[in-house]
Amino acid sequence: MRPKRLSRSPFFRASPVEAPFIAAGPRPLIFRGSDGNSLGSPSYRPRTSADARLETFLSWSAAVLLIVFVFFEVIGFGALASGGAAGAEAQGDKIRQLVLMGLFGWSIVLALVRSQAAMRLVVASWPALLVLGVMTVSLLWSQFPGLTVRRAMVFWIYLGIGIGTSVWITSATRYVGIWALACGIGVIVDLSSAVVLPDIAWTDLGFAGLHYQKNSAGLFAFVALVFLAAGGFASRTMPTRLAAFLVFGLGLVFLMLTRSKNAIGFTVIIALVVLPMLMLARSGRNRWLILVALLGAFTGLMLLVLGLQGWSFWDLLGKVSGDSTFTGRNELWAAALSYIGDNPFLGRGFGAHWSVPPDAHPLLNKYGWWSSNYDDLISYNQSHNGYLDIAVQLGVLGAVVVAVFLVSLANTIWIIFQLGARHGEDPVPIYAVSCLMIGILSLNLFESTLFFPSAPLGAVFFLVSIYLTSWRLNLKQDIGAPREISISEPQRKPNSGPWIRP
Secondary structure (H helix, E strand, O other), X not given: OOHHHHHHOOOOOOOOOOHHHHHHOOOOEEEEOOOOOEOOOOOOOOOOHHHHHHHHHHHHHHHHHHHHHHHHHHHOOHHHOOOOOOOOOOOOOHHHHHHHHHHHHHHHHHHHHOHHHHHHHHHHOHHHHHHHHHHHHHHHOOOOHHHHHHHHHHHHHHHHHHHHHXXXXXXHHHHHHHHHHHHHHHHHHHHHXXXXXXXXXXXXXXXXXXXXXXHHHHXXXXXXXXXXHHHHHHOOOHHHHHHHHHHHHHXXXXXXXXXXXXXXXXXXXXXXHHHHHHHHHHHOOOHHHHHHXXXXXXXXXXXXXXXXXXXXXXXXXXXXXXXXXXXXXXHHHHXXXXXXXXXXXXXXXXXXXXXXXXXXXXXXXXXXXXXOOHHHHOOOOOOOOHHHHHHHHHHHHHHHHHHHHHHHHHHHHHHHHHHHHHOOOOOHHHHHHHHHHHHHHHHOXXXXXXOOOOOHHHXXXXXXXXXXXXXXXXXXXXXXXXXXXXXXXXXXXXXXXXXXXX
């Protein structure tokens, strides 16, 4: 059979990614069955209707698993939890533990069905394994080994959920669509709480919805806006697109009601600065010159404003944030730096610094604005800077392995950018995911999220990072691997599939 005839087959259609390879001449042609084994192998079995139904069920099951994870772990409904923020206290939350174990078991089943793909993803996720390994080993020097074990185990569960969903949700467009669906429902439920549960939803500082407090609501609103915007642009049907944009508008209202300055500020920066830069970088036309010009213009404008107003840098921070101390964060940061100095190389153990028993609260022996009110003191459970908290918990060792993880993640995003631009992939998913990751890393300067216990935004970051690794593997395989005709399902362009459907 000549290679060019493959595009006429009902089982294989050449996409722009594969077309150059077909035109270049024949490559090894591999037919695979529903179990992934090539035709003629002893273990090959032909596709049956039962196989098709099972694969469809498992694909939908992965989507449902991801949606349940978003509702339970990211949205959290902390205001309705009996113990406040789920998992924030030293004794933990039994319901949360049971649900997470159930989700983990669900994901393990999904991973075992596609064991080869899952193993490839595990090996490729070695930077994440390195971070989780240091987290777990820190129990050897942890002040509270029991807390370290339990809180490190949560991230191993996240890893399992990430692998189980990623090997089944192979289309980036579908992945973004599932997140958009879950976040959209979450936004509607949160706004509905303003009427149904006003005593819980409204606080003196801002609108919290069903979240533990208004900052948590603002961070969720940021995540929801990114995915809803991507879902609207990636949708293939007008009704779905209009629905996504309508809920996006509701998400903007939700964000403004929270009055979370960090979430609002970084949402604006991501939309007006980061996204245009990503689009220019992908265009490939004098991109570096344009990026440097934009950065130079922004810096020049800031200096001009400083000069005209006679402001110092701290004056500028006060005008932008409303408080040059970032609402007292500077004193928390000073306390965190002192603890880093006490245990600079190994830290105090993962999850063993904050949310510990009240009589061991890290701020008890530190003087600051919190000293006069013990009841307020025990409610503080982070340094409000995730990078400092990584060093506090894991020391220089932890900071190094997290840096390796972030560099590897940046390289993964860059590879997806390059291959996607070169072969005509839909850019919306990678724009959305890049904006999300940059936004979370920026917010981590003021809210501890990255590899921090009981941080919903950190859970989002980690789960999406696992999917990015899977996306990179799939994209490289689609471009460079031998042409495979799968008897399991018709082939199509990776990011041109349905918005939600498998």
